[in-house]
Amino acid sequence: MLAANSQRSQQKRVFVLGGTGFVGRSVCAMLLRQGWQVTVPTRARLQSERPPELSGVTLLDLDVHEEEALTQALAGHLAVINLVAILHGTQALFSQVHVQLVEKLARACLAVGVRQVVQVSAIGASASQPLSAPSMYLRSKGQGEAVLLHAADSSNPPAFELTILRPSVIFGAQDKFLNVFASLQKTLPAVPLAGAAARFQPVWVEDVANAACHSLTRCGSALGSSAPLILEACGPDIFTLRELVQIAGRLSGARGGRGRPVFGLPNWLAWLQASLMELLPGEPVMSRDNLDSMRCDNVAQGVLPGLAFLSIRAAALQPIAASYLGRS
Ligand SMILES: NC(=O)c1ccc[n+]([C@@H]2O[C@H](COP(=O)([O-])OP(=O)(O)OC[C@H]3O[C@@H](n4cnc5c(N)ncnc54)[C@H](OP(=O)(O)O)[C@@H]3O)[C@@H](O)[C@H]2O)c1
Numbered sequence: 001m002l003a004a005n006s007q008r009s010q011q012k013r014v015f016v017l018g019g020t021g022f023v024g025r026s027v028c029a030m031l032l033r034q035g036w037q038v039t040v041p042t043r044a045r046l047q048s049e050r051p052p053e054l055s056g057v058t059l060l061d062l063d064v065h066e067e068e069a070l071t072q073a074l075a076g077h078l079a080v081i082n083l084v085a086i087l088h089g090t091q092a093l094f095s096q097v098h099v100q101l102v103e104k105l106a107r108a109c110l111a112v113g114v115r116q117v118v119q120v121s122a123i124g125a126s127a128s129q130p131l132s133a134p135s136m137y138l139r140s141k142g143q144g145e146a147v148l149l150h151a152a153d154s155s156n157p158p159a160f161e162l163t164i165l166r167p168s169v170i171f172g173a174q175d176k177f178l179n180v181f182a183s184l185q186k187t188l189p190a191v192p193l194a195g196a197a198a199r200f201q202p203v204w205v206e207d208v209a210n211a212a213c214h215s216l217t218r219c220g221s222a223l224g225s226s227a228p229l230i231l232e233a234c235g236p237d238i239f240t241l242r243e244l245v246q247i248a249g250r251l252s253g254a255r256g257g258r259g260r261p262v263f264g265l266p267n268w269l270a271w272l273q274a275s276l277m278e279l280l281p282g283e284p285v286m287s288r289d290n291l292d293s294m295r296c297d298n299v300a301q302g303v304l305p306g307l308a309f310l311s312i313r314a315a316a317l318q319p320i321a322a323s324y325l326g327r328s
Contacts, residue, residue: 011078012035012036012037012078013036013037013038013039013076013077013078013079014031014036014037014038014039014077014078014079014080014081014216015039015040015041015073015074015077015079015080015081015114016028016031016038016039016040016057016080016081016083017040017041017064017080017081017082017083017084017101017105018082018083018084018085018120019038019040019041019042019054019057019081019083020040020042020051020054020059021083022170022172022174022175022176022205023083023120023170023205023208023209024040024083025051025053025054025174026053026172026205026206026208026209027081027083027208027209027212027213028040028053028054028057029053029054029209030206030209030210030212030213031213032056032057034213036079036216037058038056038057038058039057039058039060039073039077040054040057040058040059040060041059041060041061041062041064041070041073042059042060042061042062043061043063044061060073064084064101064104064105065096065100065101065104067104067107067108070104070105070108071107071108071111071112074108074109074112074114075112076112077112077114078114078115078116079114079115079116079117079118079216080105080109080114080116080117080118081117081118081120081212081216082102082105082117082118082119082120083120083212084097084101085097085098085120085122085141086098086137087137087283087287087289087290088278088283088284088287088289088290089136089289091136094136094137094139094140095140095143097140098137098140098141098143098144099140099143099144099147102119102144102147102148103147106147106148106150106151107151109151109159109160110151110154110159110160114160115160115161116160116161116163116215116216117148117152117160117161117162117163118162118163118164118165118212118215118216119144119145119148119162119163119164119165120165120167120208120212121141121142121144121145121164121165121166122137122138122141122166122167123166123167123168123201123232123233123234123298123299123300124138124141124166124293124296124297124298125138125139125141125142125145125166126138126142126145127142127145127146127149127164127230128146129142130142130143130145130146133296134292134293134295134296135289135290135292135293135295136289136292137289137290137292137293138293138296145164145230148162148164148228149162149164149228152228153228157226158226158227158228161226161228162228162229163215163228163229163230163231164228164229164230164231165208165211165212165215165231165233166230166231166232166233166304167203167208167233167234168200168201168202168203168232168233168234168235168298168299168300169200169201169202169203169298170202170203170204170205170208171202171203171204171205171317171320171321172204172205172206172320172324173323173324174205175205177202177244178244178247178248178251178321178325179248179324179325180285181244181245181248181249182248182249182251182252182254182325183252184260185245185248185249185252185254185255185259185260186252186254188260189260190260190261190262190263191245191249191260191261191262191263192263192265192269192273193241193242193245193262193263193264193265194265194269194270194273194274194286194291194294195241195270195290195291195294196240196241196242196245196262196263196264196265197240197241197242197264198240198241198294198297198298199238199239199240199241199297199298199299200238200239200240200241200244200298200299201234201235201237201238201239201298201299201300202234202235202237202239202244202317203233203234203235203307203314204235204314204315204317204320206315207233207235207307207312207314207315208233210310210312211231211233211307211310211312214310214311214312215229215231215310229305230304231304231305231306231307231309231310232300232301232302232304232305232306233306233307234299234300234306234307234314235314235315235316235317236314236315236316237316237317238299239317241294242262242264245259245262246259246262247259247317247318247321248321248325249262251318251321251322251325251326252325252326253326270291271288271291273286274286274287274288274290274291275288
């Protein structure tokens with residue numbers, strides 16, 4: 001009954017969990033430009049300080065972990081994009097946010113007849129062998145993917161069309177990545193860096209947003225069947241973390257445009273640094289779980305399709321990063 005009522009009113013309505021975040025704001029702005037009606041649940045802190053990208057969305061004060069409330073709020077939406085994630089926390093918190101919430105979301109989608117689901121995961125996550133990943137973040141991301149694949153597959157034809165995006169690290173004017181490395185070099189004489197040799201394939205936030213929006217229209221398109229699709233969302237170039245810190249330093253003009261010297265830390269010292277950072281108030285710049293995530297390369301494996309599959313030509317990092325780091 002809920003599903004029948006829901007389908008009558010669901011034309012071009014999309015529900016974006018995590019729509020208030022860094023990537024979510026770009027996704028929402030793009031969806032609005034494409035004529036979608038966008039609903040964004042939030043933990044009730046933005047009603048009075050709404051970012052400009054969200055000016056046309058319906059913001060809902062909603063605890064998305066409350067399954068009944070989530071299901072009711074979802075009714076009438078054709079599509080869902082899930083961008084909710086945490087980077088730091090305990091095993092229980094990763095499980096609550098990346099697995100249990102996705103289980104509730106999957107049940108809610110089935111109950112109200114959502115037709116399209118886009119799950120933003122992360123490169124290094126594996127739906128088939130989630131526990132083989134090196135960190136709690138990546139293991140729980142893989143478990144969340146598996147939940148949705150199972151739910152989509154629970155009927156024939158699939159209950160909803162599922163696209164899973166696995167981005168490498170994401171850059172953009174409001175990132176907490178290159179901006180953090182740039183601001184550290186404004187104050188520190190040198191950067192002691194954990195995971196300096198870890199490899200990344202940074203992708204522009206607008207390309208990830210484009211992929212998420214594009215995924216909503218793949219139904220019945222030239223992109224083919226409604227079978228679940230997993231995509232690696234990566235940029236055109238691979239960098240080590242050391243190179244990325246150096247680029248951030250140069251582009252932000254630190255030390256007259258030369259950037260600060262970067263010292264790679266040995267593993268034991270990196271672990272100690274991360275442990276101390278976790279004790280500081282607020283979000284740590286680096287946690288032990290982040291170090292664990294960097295034990296696998298954060299780059300496309302090339303086995304799965306990439307952004308080109310959605311006809312997206314991924315942007316290079318340096319010209320875009322120069323446009324915002326130069327101002328910072
Ligand atoms: N940024 C990157 O470099 C990167 C790289 C690879 C993959 N990803 C993936 O891309 C997605 C978006 O990342 P992002 O950088 O945009 O994240 P973000 O800026 O931290 O935003 C996360 C969003 O999730 C919501 N949220 C956070 N904790 C929550 C909780 N405990 N319960 C309910 N909602 C919660 C927040 O909404 P409210 O505060 O409004 O409730 C926020 O809008 C994530 O799935 C992430 O894993 C990001």
